[in-house]
Amino acid sequence: MNTMHRDSRLENFQAIPVIDIQGLRDDDPAARQAVARELGRAAREVGFFQIVGHGLSRKLREGLIEQAKAFFAQPLEAKMTRYIGQYPHHRGYVPQGEEAPDPTKRDLKEAFDLAFELPEDDPEVRAGTPLLGPNPWPDLDGFREPVERYYQATYQVGRALMRGFALALELPERHFLRHVNKPPSQLRLIHYPFDAHAEDVQGIGAHTDYECFTLLLPTAPGLEVMNGAGEWIEVPYRDDALVINIGDMLEIWTNGEFVATSHRVRKVKEERYAFPLFFACDYHTTVAPLPELVARHGGGPRHAPLKAGDHLYAQTIHTFRYLQQRLERGEIALPKGARDIGTLGQHGRHKEPDT
Ligand SMILES: O=C(O)CCC(=O)C(=O)O
Numbered sequence: 001m002n003t004m005h006r007d008s009r010l011e012n013f014q015a016i017p018v019i020d021i022q023g024l025r026d027d028d029p030a031a032r033q034a035v036a037r038e039l040g041r042a043a044r045e046v047g048f049f050q051i052v053g054h055g056l057s058r059k060l061r062e063g064l065i066e067q068a069k070a071f072f073a074q075p076l077e078a079k080m081t082r083y084i085g086q087y088p089h090h091r092g093y094v095p096q097g098e099e100a101p102d103p104t105k106r107d108l109k110e111a112f113d114l115a116f117e118l119p120e121d122d123p124e125v126r127a128g129t130p131l132l133g134p135n136p137w138p139d140l141d142g143f144r145e146p147v148e149r150y151y152q153a154t155y156q157v158g159r160a161l162m163r164g165f166a167l168a169l170e171l172p173e174r175h176f177l178r179h180v181n182k183p184p185s186q187l188r189l190i191h192y193p194f195d196a197h198a199e200d201v202q203g204i205g206a207h208t209d210y211e212c213f214t215l216l217l218p219t220a221p222g223l224e225v226m227n228g229a230g231e232w233i234e235v236p237y238r239d240d241a242l243v244i245n246i247g248d249m250l251e252i253w254t255n256g257e258f259v260a261t262s263h264r265v266r267k268v269k270e271e272r273y274a275f276p277l278f279f280a281c282d283y284h285t286t287v288a289p290l291p292e293l294v295a296r297h298g299g300g301p302r303h304a305p306l307k308a309g310d311h312l313y314a315q316t317i318h319t320f321r322y323l324q325q326r327l328e329r330g331e332i333a334l335p336k337g338a339r340d341i342g343t344l345g346q347h348g349r350h351k352e353p354d355t
């Protein structure tokens with residue numbers, strides 16, 4: 001046990017709850033409230049849970065997995081024709097070594113990043129809002145349709161969860177959704193290759209996610225989360241569930257009542273794919289502890305306010321090589337008031353006191 005990481009708000013949980021969310025789609029408010037109570041408990045005590053009853057068919061999930069496999073199976077030169085560093089809106093292929101959440105230890109993964117689709121002539125894209133724009137779809141027959149369909153369906157599950165979280169906090173159901181119109185919500189297709197000879201290489205280093213919450217579809221075990229005592233707990237793999245975790249924005253909005261739990265993927269034991277959809281609110285949303293919750297908790301706000309998109313963009317600049325290079329060349333600037341990387345979550349809390 002690492003006492004440096006102790007977080008008294010989190011239980012010393014040993015297991016990850018499983019919640020059937022079917023009732024969230026029920027017309028009966030009591031059915032929605034019953035699911036919301038469970039979501040609230042898991043978000044407060046663990047920050048991580050699995051959902052079933054999400055309504056995403058096996059065919060829909062397999063369609064995405066199949067296209068990801070086809071994309072990553074291409075030669076590197078073909079994948080590099082969609083290299084993320086040649087586009088303006090942070091979408092495209094992320095080769096191994098491009099992204100380093102922990103600069104001291106490299107990640108063994110490659111990814112294809114896409115996000116909420118907006119045309120070039122959308123007013124927010126024309127205004128140069130970072131992270132918003134169209135997707136550079138790969139030139140692969142049959143790729144776009146199943147991937148887009150998965151995005152749309154999972155985004156709707158995210159909207160239902162957002163209503164559930166509001167109910168769990170005794171807020172109006174649309175309280176958070178008012179701020180979700182053109183969100184920079186990214187879907188990542190991640191491939192962790194199996195390399196029996198790789199020494200001391202991790203899948204993805206310890207971090208929290210930067211948005212409101214994440215809906216993750218993995219294809220194999222490997223994900224671990226940190227409990228209140230600093231112990232790493234494995235998320236059991238289920239092929240019928242999505243893994244949900246609270247991100248930085250909901251932690252700040254709820255004044256720390258919900259917890260952005262640190263997680264990681266260690267050295268992989270088999271080839272693995274994972275598909276996180278990071279559910280974000282609109283770029284320009286100011287996220288500050290909600291006054292209702294601050295009053296309930298007493299003792300004042302526990303977090304400083306920030307602009308949701310700026311937080312996401314700044315963390316992204318810190319961790320992507322091509323954005324670091326653009327920063328060094330003066331082509332882009334770090335948003336004002338940006339936080340350092342890894343300052344939220346249990347693994348980050350010991351580094352820097354908040355506010
Ligand atoms: O691969 C996984 O299971 C998790 C990936 C993850 O945590 C992330 O991309 O933020």
Ligand SMILES: [Fe+2]
Nearest residue numbers: 207208209263
């Ligand atoms: Fe993550």
